[in-house]
Amino acid sequence: MKVTILGNNSALPAFGRHPTSQVVSVYGALIMLDCGEGTQVQMQRYGLRWRNLEHIFISHLHGDHYFGLPGLINSMSLLGRTAPLNVYAPARLNDMLNMIFEVADTELCFPYNFHPLPEGTAKLVENDMFSVTCFPVNHRIQCHGFLVERKTRGRKLLPANAKEYEIPAEFYENLKMGEDYLRPDGMLVKNEWVTDEGPSPKKYAYCADTVFTDSFLDVIQGADTLYHECTYLHQEVDKAEKRFHSTAAQAAQLAKMANAKQLLLGHFSSKYRDLEPFREEALAIFPNVQVTIEGTAYEI
Numbered sequence: 001m002k003v004t005i006l007g008n009n010s011a012l013p014a015f016g017r018h019p020t021s022q023v024v025s026v027y028g029a030l031i032m033l034d035c036g037e038g039t040q041v042q043m044q045r046y047g048l049r050w051r052n053l054e055h056i057f058i059s060h061l062h063g064d065h066y067f068g069l070p071g072l073i074n075s076m077s078l079l080g081r082t083a084p085l086n087v088y089a090p091a092r093l094n095d096m097l098n099m100i101f102e103v104a105d106t107e108l109c110f111p112y113n114f115h116p117l118p119e120g121t122a123k124l125v126e127n128d129m130f131s132v133t134c135f136p137v138n139h140r141i142q143c144h145g146f147l148v149e150r151k152t153r154g155r156k157l158l159p160a161n162a163k164e165y166e167i168p169a170e171f172y173e174n175l176k177m178g179e180d181y182l183r184p185d186g187m188l189v190k191n192e193w194v195t196d197e198g199p200s201p202k203k204y205a206y207c208a209d210t211v212f213t214d215s216f217l218d219v220i221q222g223a224d225t226l227y228h229e230c231t232y233l234h235q236e237v238d239k240a241e242k243r244f245h246s247t248a249a250q251a252a253q254l255a256k257m258a259n260a261k262q263l264l265l266g267h268f269s270s271k272y273r274d275l276e277p278f279r280e281e282a283l284a285i286f287p288n289v290q291v292t293i294e295g296t297a298y299e300i
């Protein structure tokens with residue numbers, strides 16, 4: 001499971017950095033978190049395929065988090081997409097998107113499903129590979145973070161070993177569930193001879209735009225990777241609070257409180273060219289910090 005950063009800047013593009021967007025990959029499925037301007041270009045640049053993208057989540061309706069969405073959807077249609085697309089966002093985004101498609105007389109050639117975000121915490125998607133939960137954060141307008149959880153898929157089959165013990169293919173699913181196999185000749189084949197440990201559950205918490213708060217700490221507790229915005233360095237903490245944003249020190253503080261294993265920093269103000277001070281500030285509080293770089297895929 002990994003997350004590829006497509007945009008790591010705040011409101012304005014600056015110093016080659018783009019507004020917010022990132023794509024989480026779980027067992028080959030792609031999940032997009034926010035879709036700032038330029039996202040489809042960034043996807044092309046970094047080789048992410050739209051075909052595997054079926055779920056897009058928009059945290060809030062500040063433009064740096066969704067201005068890329070109409071263009072992305074339009075391109076998917078022009079390229080003849082047939083797979084359904086699910087967009088989860090504040091309700092009013094649907095009005096805007098529908099108006100854009102209506103004035104251009106655009107008819108999408110694939111099933112497009114819009115899911116308005118509820119006010120509180122709720123599980124939005126759940127399948128056998130992953131689940132996505134939204135949780136309210138504290139920003140100037142209604143805003144949600146998202147928790148992406150990877151599920152285990154049982155044990156991993158070692159096909160060569162299973163063949164060697166002459167186990168019929170119909171029994172492979174039972175092997176993945178951890179069962180032993182009793183052969184017709186009476187030999188008991190131990191599960192660990194023919195399988196390996198499967199992928200472990202993982203938890204990725206994306207905290208979107210927020211002022212420093214512990215109000216959603218229970219949801220993100222124990223995250224393998226926590227992404228937190230840090231629009232400013234801590235010397236600008238007053239400005240951060242006034243604008244409902246956070247500092248690198250506050251992001252690190254929350255990662256520590258949540259017992260996260262790794263902290264990813266992003267949503268940098270366009271006033272900063274050099275991002276090294278963000279890393280230093282956070283590292284003084286929390287030991288495993290990455291100042292995100294666009295195009296980089298971080299293991300969760």
Ligand SMILES: [Zn+2]
Pocket residue numbers: 010011020062064065209267
């Ligand atoms: Zn923003």
Ligand SMILES: [Zn+2]
Pocket residue numbers: 060062139209
């Ligand atoms: Zn915002």
